[in-house]
Amino acid sequence: MSGTQLLDATGIAKAFGAVRALTDAGLSLSEGEIVALMGANGAGKSTFVKIITGALRPDSGKVLIRGREARVGSPAEARRSGLVPVYQEPSLIPDLDVADNLRLTDTRVDPFMRWVGELGIADLELSDMIGDLPLATLRILDLARALASKPDVLLLDEMTAALPTDLVDRVLKVTREQADSGMGVIYVSHRFSEISELCDRASVLRDGKTVGDLKIESGVEQRAVELMLGQKLELGNRGVAETRSRTEAAPRVRVRDLAIAPRVTGITFDLYPAEVLGVVALEGQGQDELFDCMAGFLPPSSGEIEINGKPADFHHPADAIAAGLKFVPGDRADALLAQRSVRENIALPFSARLRNWGNLKLQRERERVAHAIEKLQIDTRAQGEVQRLSGGNQQKVTIGRWLATGVDTLLLFDPTRGIDVRTKRQIYPLVRELAQQGASVLFYTSELEEIALACDRAIVIFNGRVVDVIDAADADDQTLLHAAYGLTAQEGAA
Numbered sequence: 001m002s003g004t005q006l007l008d009a010t011g012i013a014k015a016f017g018a019v020r021a022l023t024d025a026g027l028s029l030s031e032g033e034i035v036a037l038m039g040a041n042g043a044g045k046s047t048f049v050k051i052i053t054g055a056l057r058p059d060s061g062k063v064l065i066r067g068r069e070a071r072v073g074s075p076a077e078a079r080r081s082g083l084v085p086v087y088q089e090p091s092l093i094p095d096l097d098v099a100d101n102l103r104l105t106d107t108r109v110d111p112f113m114r115w116v117g118e119l120g121i122a123d124l125e126l127s128d129m130i131g132d133l134p135l136a137t138l139r140i141l142d143l144a145r146a147l148a149s150k151p152d153v154l155l156l157d158e159m160t161a162a163l164p165t166d167l168v169d170r171v172l173k174v175t176r177e178q179a180d181s182g183m184g185v186i187y188v189s190h191r192f193s194e195i196s197e198l199c200d201r202a203s204v205l206r207d208g209k210t211v212g213d214l215k216i217e218s219g220v221e222q223r224a225v226e227l228m229l230g231q232k233l234e235l236g237n238r239g240v241a242e243t244r245s246r247t248e249a250a251p252r253v254r255v256r257d258l259a260i261a262p263r264v265t266g267i268t269f270d271l272y273p274a275e276v277l278g279v280v281a282l283e284g285q286g287q288d289e290l291f292d293c294m295a296g297f298l299p300p301s302s303g304e305i306e307i308n309g310k311p312a313d314f315h316h317p318a319d320a321i322a323a324g325l326k327f328v329p330g331d332r333a334d335a336l337l338a339q340r341s342v343r344e345n346i347a348l349p350f351s352a353r354l355r356n357w358g359n360l361k362l363q364r365e366r367e368r369v370a371h372a373i374e375k376l377q378i379d380t381r382a383q384g385e386v387q388r389l390s391g392g393n394q395q396k397v398t399i400g401r402w403l404a405t406g407v408d409t410l411l412l413f414d415p416t417r418g419i420d421v422r423t424k425r426q427i428y429p430l431v432r433e434l435a436q437q438g439a440s441v442l443f444y445t446s447e448l449e450e451i452a453l454a455c456d457r458a459i460v461i462f463n464g465r466v467v468d469v470i471d472a473a474d475a476d477d478q479t480l481l482h483a484a485y486g487l488t489a490q491e492g493a494a
Contacts, residue, residue, distance in 0.1 A: 003031030003182070004066070005031075007027070007065060007153055008063075008064040009048075009051075011025075011026060012048060012052075012058050014058050014059050020208055022048060022051075022209075024208070025210050026203075031183075032180065032182050034199045036199040037203055038190075038205070040206070040228045043207060043208065044207075046157070049085065052078075052083065053075055053083055055074075065082065079149060082152030083151065084155070088158040089331075092138055094129075095129075096130060097128060097129050098126045098128050099126040102126075115144035115148055118174060119167070120167050121140050121144075136283045143159065154175075155185075155188070156187050158190070158417075159189070160191065162414065162417055164283040165446075166282050168194070172197065175198060190419065191447070196216055196220065201214060202214045211227050228420070249272055250272075251306075252271055252408070253271040253294075253305065254271075255303070257304075258290070258302075259301040259302045260289040260299075260301055263285065264293075264301075265463065267286065269466055271442055274436065275441070275456050276431055276455045277457060277459065281461040282484050285462055286465075287413075291329075295327035295329075295411055297317055299315075328398050329398075392423035393423075395423070399412075408439060410441045412441060412444065415427060415445075443455055448477045448480045451472060452472050452476070455472045456472055457470060457471045457475075462486040463486060467486060468483035
């Protein structure tokens, strides 16, 4: 790019005890340029991002801002230097309302609200409590707050990972417009389609070191994957899941006319043994409430859930677990004990069983936990605290917990959000294997291509109802999006 260089980070290194997160990382960025920061989970992306934005101090290396060395010691200092991040997890205080969160960063209300509208969120009130808002909305609010500060460099860490397609389009459009006006953007993402559409270059990290700088052109996806993994990788084919006959078995889970205030108005579907049933929905169509209800967090307003032919009445998540419904939430932080070890996190359901207190059958527990770690190839180098793991490995721990205890019905809510292509390719076969062993899996994903990769069929939810049922073989992006926007005449039970 021909613009003024905004950022030049070179030789960045950082260790956490014996774990060397970064050894020689670097990235340059000019005015008007969008650079993708890529790497498999555990490559050091998050650590690198936190260093250049002031959340961590490097052990060595330099960060130059507009040609002058910067010693950024906090996110607030980074903001004053013109570097504003939007991290993968929302940086908003859940116990405060929107207005109070804006005051914490001295964000002006008028430009913030203008950006909120531009990014596709309607009817937001400054009095809304952050803890009551869905994750996708929080991501947009974080971005709107960042844009309202008029940064020189905007860093987006998996910005679109929790967003439905309509909001993704808004974010990409706004990001491109801001770059065209002179802003520099660092874009952290595992979505090749977005990187190809949006970015000018890609900087690739592997094992804590920058191993390549690629122009965005034809074939860049395969080259980037090879650099990230240090080997050639077959990305697999769509449609690996074969739709099977469901006439041989009764449904394991039946949902009939389920209503959950305020969004779910009447959802009906069947989930069979040995089936992966996908769920497709744009933001705010009721998918969050559906999963929270089936996991025992929300009571239904009306309708019913049957499990193995018997009505289910959940008053607590423990009731859903006892009935065989195991939940993996979209936000890993909700599922993990961050300061506990990998083994303790995976073994949590064992110790939670009151009947086993005083006789934990530790040998059996250890064997099952070890099997889950091996099966999912969980990186245990930093197992002293699970918060030290990469996002992909943390997600494996949340799934491994139920793999260790056994699964009848697994509720997966966007399980591959924000994780790398290698980890995704481990999760898809695992989901298929669980189904082949007889498990039932309800699988919501914000990435439409995953329906064909992992599911047998999919239900599409619009305006709180199931409006279409699509076999995986027919689940191309166009068909799914058409239904997700409510542009279909089909509606009914799955």
